Amino acid sequence: MEFMIPDFRPAMPELFMAAMIVLILLVTTFIKDKRRSVVFWLCQFTLLASIYLLFQVDQEYRAVDTHVLLGLTFSGMYVIDSFGSLLKGFVCLAVAVTLQYGRVYMAERKLDSPEYYLMVLCCALGMMILISASHFVTMYLGLELMSLSLYGLVAINRDNIGSTEAGMKYFVLGALASGLLLYGMSMLYGATGSMQIHQIARTLYEHGAQDVVVIFGLVFVLVGVAFKLGVVPFHMWVPDVYQGAPTAVTVLISSAPKLAAFAMAFRVLVNGLFDLVEQWQQMLMLLAAASIILGNLAAIAQSNIKRMLAYSGISHMGFVLLGLLSGYIRERGLEVDAINAYSSALFYSIAYLMMTLASFGMVILLSRNGFEAENIEDFKGLNQRSPWFAGMMMIVMFSMAGIPFFIGFFAKLSVLQAVVMAGYFKLAVLAVVMSVIGAFYYLRVVKVMYFDESSDPMPLKATLGFKAVLSINILAIAFFGLRSNDLMQICALALRF
């Protein structure tokens, strides 16, 4: 086999980030503890510059050929398309916001060691690779880079039992899921003779997909994906890890990795195993329904806001799956409906990203000076302490509950529309009924903030930067609610293949 120098250009952002990680690693060894903020700004620079590079590369490829699905490089292991660029852009943005939210929080708890920043960057790099992977090996590489960084981050507060326990739990279950994923990949390789996703798709198309091994492979791969997304019944780790991890890490786990996992699900299921759609559609249906039911019901019983948001996240992921499974419609023409459904799932995950960032950002805002605002009760009387941020939190909660003018409603609307279009009325009604139950616990937060008296009259303290980013984050939820069209169009364009 002859050696070819691969085309590095499509992977510029990733290569840049990897180089910067090494550079920052070097810098940190020479820098005094007092100058910690240099690391922070270097990280922010890296992330923002990566977004710029992503944009450049995307433009370049779009200029060459407007309808291309992909530029493949590294012998087909790596794909560049607008779907990936969009997701990677949001991942970088989310990680940058996460770092901003976590900065003071981590510093106050003496957790802002350079490792924290480096692991966050590694995690971002892992996610980017995962999103662009078109081969099982790159996919696994990205996934593990992301996951290992996250395991470390969860346990970063190593003197705290909760944190280490959560890290351990996450690691054991995560490793198990990775094992299952690998097992499934090996089966698919055995059946099709390739690990390249488009190659697999072609083989399945040509030779039929009714082989038992293929279906087994599908099941195992799906388990791995479901674990990363955190959908029922592979959700056990979610509440415990969210609760145990330092809140600044919880922001990270709950946000960008969900996008990466969504990308993985999309690439494997839609790009790779589309000939098995009738099988995985059934499976996703069960996963989605179970997630929406259990997530919403369990969230009611929580008094810890991080656990509550964890369960709410589970139900939101159920909605994402609903969008993903509505793409295949037996009777009707495939093309338009499929893009519609997938873009609704994509739109939903981006909307969820904004909302989850904002909600945990609020939790961080309240947990100042070593005090952890973990309980819903800690939001008591927030309206008296800070009417502005009470209003902001209210927007987030109503958006998550799917009440209009906010982005959460339009996300739910687009998914429900796809579901109804695919003819699954019962699923739509189920999702709707569960949304009402979901509204109950979101409303409870609003109730606590507005209707109860505050026990802690202290005004909120936070840096201007924190407040500004949080406010922008939340105003974006409201803004993209009114202008949801723009974001939906972008999502739909990204999926035009």
Place this chain on the structure above:
Amino acid sequence: MTGVPYLSLAIWIPIVGGLLTLASGSDRNAPVARLIALVFALAGLFVALPLYSGFDTTSAAMQFVERSPWIDRFAIEYYLGVDGISMPFILLNSFITVIVVIAGWVVIEKKVAQYMAAFLIMSGLLNGIFSALDGILFYVFFESSLIPLYLIIGIWGGANRVYAALKFFLYTLLGSLLMLVAFLWLFLEAGASFDILQWHQLRIDMTAQSWIFFALLASFAVKVPMWPVHTWLPDAHVEAPTGGSVVLAAIALKLGAYGFLRFTLPIVPDAAHNFAPLMIALSLIAVVYIGFVALVQADMKKLVAYSSISHMGFVTLGFFMFNAIGVEGALVQMISHGFVSGAMFLCIGVLYDRMHSRQIADYGGVVNTMPKFAAFFMLFAMANAGLPATSGFVGEFMVILGAVQFNFWVAFLAAITLILGAAYTLWMYKRVVFGEVANEHVAALKDINGREFFFLAILAICVLAMGLFPKPITDVMHASVNQLLQHVAVGKL
């Protein structure tokens, strides 16, 4: 028609005003907040007036139409317009907002800016509901109007306010989400369109019509509220502050009834005919049974809340008899009820501000200390009971006339309300106002001040004017109601 987007102005002026009021900050700036609120409420009323003066009463078509794309992906449009059915409600709503702002002027002492802002935003959203001609736009306004009302009940309400606010929110949310699924189905059937007027022309088979009918019913019945999903209303009313009760009774209850006219009847006429006996039965239960329930209430607000349910039963009864006089009577009843129930709640609010009690038993002989108030209260109580020459009479009489055309026994049962309404209202009035001065608190009562006199007098004028000369309002409705009934008479199967 002029190029001025009056509908948009009627929606967005109050909302912008609400946001500005919020910006005035803490209670130290309360006078500023009040002033901003009043200015914007008046501005909202002012831009709503041309809707009446510029209205073409001969046309049943949508007027003041504004249309521009909003969300292209789902063909959702920013599509506004009013006809004779919806236009009066925008006026009513803008008017009631002014009254509510004045009524809450000094009574509300904490979080004044937020209070005023909630009412202004609410007012804009309600105008949006009445003028939306796009299904999703309607839904968006319909749902988001829950937020301010939830906060109004929960923040400024009485002791059990949290329970009431939550019950109100979840009841309505469940209903409206089922409606959303129906909308999505209609969207597909209509060939990817949320245009309500286009939905009116859709041909739908009977099974689908039944499903849609019940999905819409789930939403509107809760809002009206019809028996047996009415239980949130007494709770919400009792716990809400006076202004909240007024908006709830005067406007929010009308949304459900409006929904029947805008969606249920024209979109699924065959199902509506098919299930009309059910609807009439539910309406009659509301009229008669809830009337009896009102009779035994010890709490004044609860009594008026139950009387509202009973009156709204009249409205739904009028709709589902499918004759012009019934539907028009129901519409008149809706508007009249807006004035009368609003005024009743304001009267109770006047008493409550002084005594901090709503229990009938705590009062007695109020006429001795508050003669001016007693006179106003008398007028509104009479209107509530449906006395001729008040607005309450016109609507009820028209609906009963319609019922006589439809079926004698329905008319007979409906007419019972005239007796029951008189019984519970006047009995309450007697116990509260007449008799000996009950206790030293009542003896210490002061009569209404200039501000209270002002808003009660305005409402009294409205009630009397509508009772004596309802023609300006019925004229506006004629064309639209006739067209609606012609449309409904033709099956879609």
